[in-house]
Amino acid sequence: MAKRKLSKRQAWRINKIQQERNERASKKEDQIHHDLEGGDLGPEQSGQVISHFGTQVLVEGEDGTQTRCYMRANLGGLVTGDNVTWRCGKDQGVVVAKLDRQCELQRPSMYGELKSVAANIDFMIIVVAPEPHAHRNLIDRYLVAAEVSQIEPVLCLNKTDLVNDDNREHFETLIKDYQEIGYRFIQASAKTDGGLDELKTFLKDKISVFVGQSGVGKSSIISTLLPDEDIRVGGLREQSKTGRHTTTTATLFHFPSGGDLIDSPGIREFGLWHMEEHEILEGFKEFQPFIGMCKFRDCKHQAEPGCAFKKALKSGEISEGRFESFQQIVASLDDVSMRPK
Numbered sequence: 330m331a332k333r334k335l336s337k338r339q340a341w342r343i344n345k346i347q348q349e350r351n352e353r354a355s356k357k358e359d360q361i362h363h364d365l366e367g368g369d370l371g372p373e374q375s376g377q378v379i380s381h382f383g384t385q386v387l388v389e390g391e392d393g394t395q396t397r398c399y400m401r402a403n404l405g406g407l408v409t410g411d412n413v414t415w416r417c418g419k420d421q422g423v424v425v426a427k428l429d430r431q432c433e434l435q436r437p438s439m440y441g442e443l444k445s446v447a448a449n450i451d452f453m454i455i456v457v458a459p460e461p462h463a464h465r466n467l468i469d470r471y472l473v474a475a476e477v478s479q480i481e482p483v484l485c486l487n488k489t490d491l492v493n494d495d496n497r498e499h500f501e502t503l504i505k506d507y508q509e510i511g512y513r514f515i516q517a518s519a520k521t522d523g524g525l526d527e528l529k530t531f532l533k534d535k536i537s538v539f540v541g542q543s544g545v546g547k548s549s550i551i552s553t554l555l556p557d558e559d560i561r562v563g564g565l566r567e568q569s570k571t572g573r574h575t576t577t578t579a580t581l582f583h584f585p586s587g588g589d590l591i592d593s594p595g596i597r598e599f600g601l602w603h604m605e606e607h608e609i610l611e612g613f614k615e616f617q618p619f620i621g622m623c624k625f626r627d628c629k630h631q632a633e634p635g636c637a638f639k640k641a642l643k644s645g646e647i648s649e650g651r652f653e654s655f656q657q658i659v660a661s662l663d664d665v666s667m668r669p670k
């Protein structure tokens with residue numbers, strides 16, 4: 330992983346962006362006060378944040394209609410899935426309060442700023458596919474984030490129509506490994522409609538966020554589950570090496586029978602720089618019985634005698650792949666000079 334040191338220029342840019350943001354926010358505040366004094370706003374009502382556009386959010390009100398809202402600067406940021414109190418104006422509304430989040434999925438931005446991706450989620454559906462190739466380390470990073478945020482992760486292999494004699498064994502092993510740890514692993518194909526009934530059944534009445542690399546088919550799955558919604562799906566050329574992403578903002582959709590699905594933009598890397606080593610360890614579910622069991626309290630689980638992890642590796646209680654992933658993530662923590670404070 331590349332080192333993320335901020336150059337002077339980058340730091341200056343971030344500062345400048347922040348300054349501009351603050352100026353814009355204070356202008357918005359003035360507008361809010363103006364509207365409030367003019368009595369142009371309707372009564373307070375509850376709502377749910379459907380998506381986020383820069384300084385505005387799309388809020389769904391009690392009657393089910395969606396309104397673009399600006400938000401009071403003191404709200405501290407809103408994300409898709411947030412429950413809010415808001416007031417409807419003539420063309421747009423104002424969010425006046427954010428309700429406490431039950432849980433949130435967070436990740437650091439390229440600049441080390443900790444950002445929320447979505448709030449109040451029950452399930453995190455980690456989508457992988459034969460194309461683009463499923464990296465174990467990325468899966469493990471998502472799993473750590475889910476475990477630490479207390480969101481239940483579910484793995485989903487999409488594009489099963491692309492499983493062939495060359496890659497079948499790879500995916501069978503992958504699925505078996507994660508199922509043995511105790512994770513649910515679903516197989517689906519958005520293209521052929523295969524396997525989606527199973528997904529539909531257990532997503533009912535829950536709020537689920539779909540995550541994974543760009544191009545694995547998150548939007549395609551959601552669009553197959555919700556055929557009436559207009560959801561953008563990437564063309565193959567768009568998904569190629571240019572690094573372009575089709576979905577650019579997290580958006581929430583309702584299941585007609587109850588439950589919500591949040592589509593999120595694909596990412597190549599899921600940074601965990603904001604976490605401590607012990608948190609990463611806690612994110613590896615099957616490692617739990619071995620924590621604190623090494624002979625030396627400061628054991629690095631490398632070549633020390635009496636290492637409980639090395640023993641578990643030998644006996645097969647921990648897989649080589651997951652242990653390598655753990656070590657890779659821990660090594661990447663040292664790579665970063667700037668972590669969010």
Ligand SMILES: Nc1nc2c(ncn2[C@@H]2O[C@H](COP(=O)(O)OP(=O)(O)OP(=O)(O)O)[C@@H](O)[C@H]2O)c(=O)[nH]1
Nearest residue numbers: 488519520543544545546547548549563575576595
């Ligand atoms: N063969 C096959 N192709 C699929 C399947 N599901 C999706 N695709 C294709 O994969 C490409 C990417 O699909 P998207 O749904 O846009 O992927 P995404 O994960 O939402 O990507 P981002 O929004 O960029 O994160 C599109 O060309 C889809 O048609 C599938 O089950 N089988």
Ligand SMILES: [Mg+2]
Nearest residue numbers: 547548575576
């Ligand atoms: Mg998408």
Ligand SMILES: [Zn+2]
Nearest residue numbers: 623628630636
């Ligand atoms: Zn050890």
